Amino acid sequence: xxxxxxxxxxxxxxxxxxxxxxxxxxxxxxxxxxxxxxxxxxxxxxxxxxxxxxxxxxxxxxxxxxxxxxxxxxxxxxxxxxxxxxxxxxxxxxxxxxxxxxxxxxxxx
Amino acid sequence: xxxxxxxxxxxxxxxxxxxxxxxxxxxxxxxxxxxxxxxxxxxxxxxxxxxxxxxxxxxxxxxxxxxxxxxxxxxxxxxxxxxxxxxxxxxxxxxxxxxxxxxxxxxxxxxxxxxxxxxxxxxxxxxxxxxxxxxxxxxxxxxxxxxxx
Numbered sequence: 001x002x003x004x005x006x007x008x009x010x011x012x013x014x015x016x017x018x019x020x021x022x023x024x025x026x027x028x029x030x031x032x033x034x035x036x037x038x039x040x041x042x043x044x045x046x047x048x049x050x051x052x053x054x055x056x057x058x059x060x061x062x063x064x065x066x067x068x069x070x071x072x073x074x075x076x077x078x079x080x081x082x083x084x085x086x087x088x089x090x091x092x093x094x095x096x097x098x099x100x101x102x103x104x105x106x107x108x109x
Numbered sequence: 110x111x112x113x114x115x116x117x118x119x120x121x122x123x124x125x126x127x128x129x130x131x132x133x134x135x136x137x138x139x140x141x142x143x144x145x146x147x148x149x150x151x152x153x154x155x156x157x158x159x160x161x162x163x164x165x166x167x168x169x170x171x172x173x174x175x176x177x178x179x180x181x182x183x184x185x186x187x188x189x190x191x192x193x194x195x196x197x198x199x200x201x202x203x204x205x206x207x208x209x210x211x212x213x214x215x216x217x218x219x220x221x222x223x224x225x226x227x228x229x230x231x232x233x234x235x236x237x238x239x240x241x242x243x244x245x246x247x248x249x250x251x252x253x254x255x256x257x258x
Binding site (some may be wrong): 020021033035056059060061062063064065066067068069070071072074075076077078079080081082 | 172173174184197200201202204205206207208209210211212213214215216218219220221222223224225255
C-alpha cells in the first residue's frame with residue numbers, strides 16, 4: 001500500500017528576487033476517513049496524511065494540518081516568497097508517523 | 110381509552126423524533142460543533158472581512174470539491190496571517206484544515222480539494238500575527254455526498 005504513495009510537485013525552477021511563486025503539491029494517498037465500511041460491514045480505520053511541512057533553505061514556510069475532510073490524493077497549492085536561490089523541502093506525515101519527503105530547487109536569476 | 114392510546118402514540122412519536130435527532134447529531138457536525146472547533150483554535154470574536162472563500166455554488170460530487178481560501182495581508186514581518194482555520198458544519202467532523210503561515214509564505218492564499226457529506230456551510234477564520242481574527246463563510250450545495258456512500 002505504502003509503495004503506491006508518491007508525492008508530486010509543480011514548482012518553478014527560476015524566480016526573480018522577491019517574487020512570490022505558486023507551488024502545487026499532490027500526494028497519492030487514499031485518506032481513509034474512519035467513516036467508511038468495508039464489504040463485511042466493518043469500519044475501515046482512519047488513516048490519513050495528517051500534516052505537510054514546507055521549508056525553504058530550512059526556514060519554515062508553511063505547516064498544514066489535514067483533517068479527514070481533505071479529499072483522497074490530497075492536492076494542496078500555496079505560495080512561497082523567494083528572496084534567494086535555494087531548496088524548497090516538503091514533508092508529509094500520516095497518522096502512523098510514516099513520512100514522505102520531496103524537494104525542489106529554485107534559482108534566483 | 111382512546112385518548113390514552115393517542116397520547117401514548119404521540120409520546121412514542123415524539124420520543125422517536127428525539128432519538129432520530131440525537132442520531133443525526135452524532136453522525137454529522139452541527140453549526141455549533143463547527144463553531145466550537147474554531148473557537149478552540151482561535152480565541153476571541155472574529156470580525157467579518159479580509160477572508161475570501163472560493164468554491165463552486167453547486168458541487169456535483171462531494172468527494173472532491175475544489176476550495177480556495179485567501180486572506181488579505183501584506184505578509185511582511187510586521188503584519189502577516191499567522192493561521193487559517195477551515196471548518197465545515199455538515200461533515201462527520203467539523204475540521205477541514207489548519208494552515209500556519211510565516212512571512213515567507215508571501216501570499217496567504219491556499220487551494221485544496223475537500224470532501225463534503227451534504228449541502229453545508231464552510232467557515233474560515235484567519236488569525237493575524239497581532240491576534241485579530243477575521244472570518245468568512247460560504248454555503249456549498251452538494252448533489253452526491255462524499256462520505257464513503
